[in-house]
Structures are given as structure tokens and as C-alpha cells.
Amino acid sequence: MEMGTVTANGVDFAYLTMGEGPLALCLHGFPDTAHTWRHLMPELAERGYRAVAPFMRGYAPTSIPADGAYESGALVADACALHEALGGDGDAVLIGHDWGAFPVYGATAFAPRRWRRAVAMAIPPVEATLTAFLDYEQLRRSFYIFLFQTGLAEAAASQEGFIAGLWRDWSPGYDASRDVELARQSLGEPANLAAAIGYYRAMLGTVPLTGRYAAEQAAAGGDVPILYLHGVRDGCLGVELAKEAPDFLPPGSRAHHVPDAGHFLHLERPREVNDLVLEWLA
Template identity: 50%
Template structure:
């Protein structure tokens, strides 16, 4: 076990055979408590869950925040697969490897939200409840991409299909990432967040992996039909009780995309909420607002 000196949290590792996964946790957490799996997005890394992890421990969970496949210090997968189904399968394999049961909960932000929808849609019996942030369910999101305003915000997705992307994003110590955070979370001082994010992406292999998520989804990145089943869960209404949170000033995905989200969250107890005064990285912008909402929802009893 290593210690993340910036947060006092522990870094542990799990070998999934074809993927060596590093994850952040609270040394004070009870290893027999229900698993709370926390999945980050782009451009992000496990340490941005540092505010939520202690609160989940206090609420009676065992929080585990992995660096997603390809994000250092997790390994770059030899198969080069980054489709949403691969992320969902990783979540399920971590659930199994960590000895979790049906009390487990899952929280995802950005790409982690997409992985969460896919994981709970594919194997709902593994997860009691879910929280997603900043990316609504697919059925609510796709309609927004017919609007000029959202396409303008999403220009980077299309730029990432270009072979120029790696060089541009890597330039000037990943200054591109500084600008994305500034655009997506207006007014937020990300000085405590960006060092860990850049560490996860600074190696060219890790940066290529992160861009591979977009290429597998929108371009010609490699995909595998073996992952079609877990991927299908992303496209269907979410079958477990889910809380969806979105920042009102999100500069990546406009809050208007939340319209219709609840229709894609049919499980009893589900709900969607727009939070005033915060942007895309709401879990680090306003933990005093987000953390109580998350812990209260995850500890609720699910209606019969």
C-alpha cells in the first residue's frame, strides 16, 4: 500500500489479468463495508474524488476510486480497447475482484458516468444504487447534439479524431487541459486538481489512451464485439435507483441536456437535479453541496 501524500489516502492495486488497476481509498474504511466504486472522467483522475472519499467512509462504505484504463498509474491495456463496454466490464471485474456484493454502489462523473450507466444496465444485480454527474443518460443526451450551442461546446470531441490531437494537447505541459478546465468550470481555481490530472496523462501512451475513448465512440478506434453486451447497458434506461447531478454553469455539456433525464431513470427513487453556481467538475467545485446529496442518496432505502 502506498500513500498519496497530497490527500493522505491510500493507493492500492488490483491485477485483473490483462489490466493492472491502481485505486485510491481511505485507510480508515472498513474492508467489509459495502463497496462504493468511484469512476472519474476526462481530463481527470482518481484524486479529484478526495473530498467525497472520507464522507463515504463516514457513511459506512468502502470507497474505491480507480484510475480508469490507460490513465497512469493504471496500466495501458494491451488490447487498446476504450469503448464504453470495456469501462463497464472493468467496473464489474473490480466489483468481483474486491469481493463486493449486492450492497455495492457506483458513482461516475463524465466518462465515469457513461461507464456507470453501462455497468448497471448490463449487470444491475451487482449495484444497489448509482450516482452520475455531468453526463446525462444517452437517451437524454443525444438530442442535445442536434443543437448548434452544444456542438460548439463539443468541438474538442471532433478535434480528438485528428492525428494532430496528441501533439496539441501535450504542448506547453498540457496547457490544453488547463483551458478545458477553465472553460468547463468557469471561475473554479483548479490549482489543487490539475497536477494529479496531468500526472495521469503526461506520458504519451497515457494521453493516447485517453483520446482513444473518443476515437472508439465517435471515430475509427478499435472496438470488440465481445464488449457489445456491457456496452448496450449505456443505451437503455437505467434499471437501478440513480441520482443524476449537473452543474448549471457546465461549459462542457449544457444544463439544457438535463431535460428528459428523469425519463431515462425509471427505477423507483431516481431523480435528477441541476445545481446552481457550479460547472462541470462539480465534485471538486462544491463538495460541501455535492457530498451530502451523494451520501444521503446512497444510504437511502430503495422503494419497493
């Protein structure tokens, strides 16, 4: 696996890559890094794809975005700009987990001709979660989202054990020690941690949207088929939030619940998840 850099949408992206062929753009979430795709990327390369996993905006060694934008529309613009900068064409596929799932939904709607198929993991379409998200158990799981709207966010998230605790709660029984260390390296500087928290502040409107990405922010629907995967034991977003996901996916899409897997299902059950993804892309 090689490391590269590319400038797209005004951000200097660092990325991991392997293989040759149509672009398979793999987007990570929080608190995670591009290394989260270490099981899937080699198999994408074997199937004839150029697998590329960028460190998302603000996650070192990618640069802090000069425009200070962290709304989902900015992530959509990033995905489309990366597609262009990396030489993608209409055979490209888009894969995203957690925050990386937001641009899967948005970019396939905003620029559908760029993508042949897509995969989203662990975050269903927002429309599918509007009522279930108000459930007490889900509110309890989502404490960190509300913490991140406050001035205590950076101090709390930088404490020893905070990131490890999220991984432990979200993927019970999974040994996340390597992933936690990689996340600490990526978010170790205050500016990078503030950037990662900025995604959540933009989501709930604690900071105003920049307005630069209004069209990308509003993009919805589309006709690119999406495979949606959710772990049955997800401790971040309960599987009940995913039950209505098929109703809000494009025609020809599919949803699948992965047994004995939590939030980081692609790391916990790589063989099963890889098979589902590769079969879908084929």
C-alpha cells in the same frame, strides 16, 4: 487515504481507498484522476463504506490495456470486474463523473445485482442528448471531441495550457491548478495521453470497436435507481442537455441541477454534492 493495486479485466488498476464496509466504487472522467473524489471519499468512509477510486484504464499509474479497447462496454466490464476483484456484494454502490458516468449506466443495466444504488454526474444518458447535442452552442463547446478524431489530437492535447483551458472553460471560476497538475502527471506519457483520447475515438467510431464487449456495450435500462447531478454552469455539456435525463433513468431515480457549479461540480460545490450523494445512498 491509501494507494492499492488490483488486476481486473486484464488491466492492472491503481486505486485510492479508505474506509471499511460495502464497496463504493468511484470512477473519474477526463481530463481528471482518481484524486477528484478527495472530498467525497472521506465522507463515504465515515458512513461505513469502503470507498475505492481507481485510475481508469490507460490513466497512469493504471496500465495501458493490452486489448486496446476504450469503448464504453470496456468501461462497463472494468466496473464489474473491479466489483468482483475488490470483494463487492449486492450492497455495493457505483458513482461516476464524466466518462465515469458511462459505466454507471451500463454496469447497473448489465449486472444489476451487483449494485444497490448509483450516482452519475455531468453526463446524462446518451438518449437524452441526441437532439440537443446538435445545437450550435453545444457543438462549439464540444470542439475537442472532433479534434480528438484527427491526427492532430495528441500534439494539441499535449500543449501547455490545453488541459488547463478545458478545466477553465468547463468550470468557470474554479481554481483547478492542483487537478490540472495531477492530470498532467497521469497523462504525461504519450501512451497514456493516447489512451485517454482513445475513449473519444471509440465513441465516434474513428477506431473500430474491438467487439469483445458487445454485450456490455449494448446494456441499457435496468432497475437500479440512479441519482443524476448536473451543474447549472457546466461549460462542457450545457445544462439544457440534462433536461430530459429523468425520462431515460430507471424507475425510482432522481435528477438534480446544482446551482453555481460547472462541470466538476463535486469539486466546486463539495458540501452540497456530498450531501445529495449521501442522502441518496442512505
